[in-house]
Amino acid sequence: MLRTGFQVAVILGHHGALPGLTHLLPRFNPASAFGSSTETLVSRFCREMTESKNYALPNASWGPDMLSLYHEFLEKTKTEGWVRLPSFGSNRDHIQGFKLPLESSANSDKSDWRLFTRCIEREGQGYEYVIFFQPSEKKSICLFQPGPYLEGVPGFAHGGSLAALIDETFSKTAYLSGEGLLTVNFNIRFKNLIPLGSLAVLNVSVEKIEDQKVYLSCVTQSRDQQTVYAKASGTFLQMQLEEDSSQH
């Protein structure tokens, strides 16, 4: 395939001097990371914030499938050690007192910013989802009901909306399982379309943690598991949060 000079320059640049992510960050110290056990991470993550709205709770738009599966898992939080993860309008709410070792260069008013999968406020119109996490197995289940604003092919959820929710579920699972923070690789194979308003179940597992990376996989299917919607895998870079002395 003929490439223009412009593209050749990009490829050379990539193999040459452009620093990757890992060169920018403070060296990750696995010894101190494993000092942050899953239990510590979960309790830090799940601190209930009274000011921020928790979206991972049922509302009038949830269909009967979503509600019944939600209640099944709620029972499991009492008996089998599952944890229902709270979900806020911004990831910042999950890390009160800490900050990322990355400089933010955007200039917009920060109160405007919203987590992508929580940006559509109207109940039932965009993402309706809740994530349950099983600390001992490093597994998550995400119950997903896509609304009409997520449309791609008419009547069905946009592939990108599913990809974003899988990435989001990966991100929370990777963080709680091993302080995985930034997506390094994401791979998705679409099999079938999800009808808008129906329930899709995302099953996420941590495959392994090595070389400063958390490796995860996901199967998205219908509740009865008869229809597989997509399979995905992702790799997340482990990063430690820094303590933030300047509280907001």
Added chain:
Amino acid sequence: MLRSCTAGLRSLWALRGGREGVPRLSTDLQPAPVSPGSRAAKMDRKRLFSAEKVIHTDCALPNPSWSKDLKLLFDQFMKKCEDGSWERLPSYRHRSTQISEDFKTYFLEQKPVKEGRLSQVRLFTRGFEDGLGFEYVIFKNNDEKRTVCLFQGGPYLQGIPGFLHGGAIATIIDTALGLCATVPGEAVMTANLNINFKRPVPLCSVVVINSQLDKLEGRKLFVSCNVQSVDEKTLYSEATGLFIKLDPEKKSF
């Protein structure tokens, strides 16, 4: 059942090739390049909420939320359109119900539920108020089989605080690759996407996504792209994708 092959093909192609809604029939006039400050551009930008206007509003045009970088690049590419080697792809926020009916024949077992509640559907990438979500325009070079997508990700696309969500990047990559894979008269669907993230994209910045068609094998279209900063000095991500041409005969893919 499709009434006629061509009618079906046109509507289906609209889903991908216009990708974003209104069918681009060969008899349609290509919209003349519009300069950002012109009256035509201002009229196009009017966002009235009557259903008719919503269907025909072309979102792939400058609006007040576009940064200077984005407008500059837009103008550069509009210049390239003047000799016909490049074309700006229009982009709409709603799909007509006619297209919806035709496409349903492909998915007979998967009926969308609760149709009454679908009256407010929006194309995912065009459902936001100006500047808050995806601001983008795609230019296509048909001879070289490649596209350039100018993308500004707004504050509602956040992942890690201050940066674009990986899923938002995946969504715009899917859109750019899909339009690259589309050939007039045919519809395609995403089968696989593989994205390598090199650096996080700061929220509200402008990136350029260069996509190309690498290989065509029967109904399989192999595409790839890179996501860079405006000055081309930063490579944010690279991706490859596999798209499948829908087969009108078999009603499957």
